[in-house]
Amino acid sequence: MRKALLPIAAVLVLTLPASSSAATIAVKITATGFSPKTVTINQADAVKWTNADKVNHQLVANNGAFASPIMKPSATYSFTFNAAGTFRYHDALHPTLTGTITVKGPPPSVALAISAPIVVYGDQTTITGTVSSAKPNEAVTILAQPFGSSAQQVATLVTGTGGAFTYTTTPTLLTIYSATWKTATSQPATVFTPVHVWRSSSLRPTNGSRPG
Numbered sequence: 001m002r003k004a005l006l007p008i009a010a011v012l013v014l015t016l017p018a019s020s021s022a023a024t025i026a027v028k029i030t031a032t033g034f035s036p037k038t039v040t041i042n043q044a045d046a047v048k049w050t051n052a053d054k055v056n057h058q059l060v061a062n063n064g065a066f067a068s069p070i071m072k073p074s075a076t077y078s079f080t081f082n083a084a085g086t087f088r089y090h091d092a093l094h095p096t097l098t099g100t101i102t103v104k105g106p107p108p109s110v111a112l113a114i115s116a117p118i119v120v121y122g123d124q125t126t127i128t129g130t131v132s133s134a135k136p137n138e139a140v141t142i143l144a145q146p147f148g149s150s151a152q153q154v155a156t157l158v159t160g161t162g163g164a165f166t167y168t169t170t171p172t173l174l175t176i177y178s179a180t181w182k183t184a185t186s187q188p189a190t191v192f193t194p195v196h197v198w199r200s201s202s203l204r205p206t207n208g209s210r211p212g
Contacts (some may be wrong), residue, residue, distance in 0.1 A: 022080075024045065025046050027049045028049075028050055029049055030052050035108050043081065044082055048076055056070050056073075057091050058099075060089060061087055062090065086099050110129060110130070117191055120193065125169060125171050130159075142167050142177065144176070154185070171191040174192050176188045176189070188209065
């Protein structure tokens with residue numbers, strides 16, 4: 001049985017579809033300019049220029065990000081843009097010909113983690129996280145949803161070095177936390193205070209009620 005399964009597994013691996021979603025955008029170089037002159041792409045996409053003219057051309061980014069060799073008629077040149085930003089370029093052999101590539105970065109995201117997902121009732125836990133821009137002075141909102149209640153804003157933080165933020169809180173019996181930044185919302189994180197780890201009998205609820 002083992003000998004029969006091995007080739008099947010190998011076939012399954014080889015037939016998995018490619019996960020890459022990067023695109024390649026075509027731009028023609030003509031006697032009158034680049035077509036299209038302005039292109040907007042996503043980060044990790046590539047641009048492929050084709051010299052559709054009868055003379056040589058050479059592409060050079062204004063900021064030095066890329067430069068093609070001299071391209072004879074019908075020659076091509078490709079460049080993959082791995083950083084977001086605006087890249088203006090020109091033809092080194094025909095400087096009046098210019099173009100612009102705008103590269104969009106990934107959508108904003110925010111990560112969140114809890115230092116202790118299970119705590120003694122009355123103890124604190126620390127929420128930490130980062131925003132995908134990795135920049136300081138970004139506003140992050142912390143939301144808390146205690147058991148049986150709706151989510152409410154409990155803090156507005158400002159990121160520090162590397163886009164990091166920290167928030168210390170005292171959760172109730174069961175509280176779900178999340179963070180929002182720009183249009184992004186983190187995955188929720190739950191802090192649980194089980195009954196068997198209550199610190200003392202003085203914290204136990206009376207008449208069957210639970211601590212708030």
